[in-house]
Every structure is written in structure tokens, then in C-alpha cells.
Amino acid sequence: MADYRALTLEVMDLVGDKWTLLVVYVLGEGPLRFSDLRRRTAPISQKMLTQTLRQLERHGMVTRTVLPTAPPQVEYALADLGRSFLAAASVVCAWTRDNIDALEAARTRSDAAAGEKG
Amino acid sequence: MADYRALTLEVMDLVGDKWTLLVVYVLGEGPLRFSDLRRRTAPISQKMLTQTLRQLERHGMVTRTVLPTAPPQVEYALADLGRSFLAAASVVCAWTRDNIDALEAARTRSDAAAGEKG
């Protein structure tokens, strides 16, 4: 694993958007229609959800299925690639959950130190 | 792991910046002075490197040591928390490396399909 540059930039291209990770996580629980997905990812805007889904679809992480109903419904689901990715991303989320106290403590300490010399 | 919202947003707060992941990776190889670090993370700007390092320092992931030399030198190194995080982040990078072909294929296919209806 030598070429950090290309690799980390690729990672940022995948999940650099603000909501991508959250959307992948929510879809990990099962397929959802657009509206339901939006409720679960609130307060995301309609536009950003669409945009995020398009990106995920483009990368083959998510599938989009238009149901032949009236009014039309569109179902989004994780593709195999997406599920595989979710497993990897879960490691980072688990790490964050396990270290959230240390992170907050560091932040508080750092912010307090910065405030003193104000 | 139910509270995706807070967790994923926290993750984005940690590594949402464009260069954070790369900086952490490079520092994973060993402590570096500012200039060396910048060379290794090119084409990052001075400003963004400083900003990224401040954030990492604030979260307790990186330590900053001013060496008593003339001219002054500043050495940055991963703290324990940072090393621990790097291990988790490596999983995502490894996944990306292993699936880079599938990702690029999906992108190419998707872009081609989009181009046809132009």
C-alpha cells in the first residue's frame, strides 16, 4: 500500500460528500423508497439526496428501481459493491463510536486552551 | 450501532476535509517536519496543510513539537489516537484498492450510458 495519494483521493471521491456515508448506512438496513429514505436521513435536502444517490449509483454501490405503480415509486437498494463497502466503512464508524469520548475530550481541552489566550 | 446520524456526521467531521486522510497516512510512516510533510502531500497548499494539522491536533490525533533549533522546526507525529484511527481507516483504503477496478468500470459504464442520450 504505497500510493497513498491516489488511494486516499479515490476514497474522498467515494465518500467525500457530506451525506454519502449516512445514506449508505441507512440503505444497509434494507431497500427504501425516496421519501422514506429522505425521512431517515433528515435533515438532508431533496436535492442533496438525489445528488448523493446519483453518485452512489454511478459508482455501482446502489441500484435504482422504478416500480410500475401510480403514482410512481422508486426504490433504492445497496448493490453487492455497496454492501461490501459498508462492511469496510463500519470499521471506521465503530472506531469513532468507541473513541467518541476521547475525541470529545481532546476537542474540549483544545478549545479551552485556545480560549484562554483570547 | 443504531444512531447512524450522529456517528456518520462525527466521522465526516473527522475526515471530511479533502486532505485529512492523506496527511494521516503519510504521518503513519513516521514523524515529519512541516516542509517534508508538505512535499509528501503535494499538491496541498500551505494553508490547507496547516488547517488540516490544526484539526487533527484538536482531535488529539496528531502531536505538534517545536524543536529548539534555529531556524525553528516543527515536528508532527501521530498520537496514539491517530495510530488507532489509521488502523481503522486502512480497512477502507484497502477495500478501495481491492475494488478500484469495479468502481472504475461502474463509472465508465454509467458515464457512457449517460452520454448516449445526449
Add this chain to the structure above:
DNA sequence: CCGCATCCACGATGATACTG
């Protein structure tokens, strides 16, 4: 050498209105 301050360009994000 380190890195802060300022100005500036651009993209990402978001609110709103509108279409199928």
C-alpha cells in the same frame, strides 16, 4: 523554516418553486 492573514474563486450545500 513555520505559519498566519488577507483576498478571491469556485464548488458544495441548501431553500424554494416547478414539472411529470
Add this chain to the structure above:
DNA sequence: CAGTATCATCGTGGATGCGG
């Protein structure tokens, strides 16, 4: 319900010059 279009806004990131 799903999605597009438009406009306003904010943060990110870059260029440059100055100070320790």
C-alpha cells in the same frame, strides 16, 4: 411521489504577502 431548475449562501481551497 420523484425529480429538476433556479437562486442564494457558505465553506473550502488556493495565491500572495507578511511576521516570528
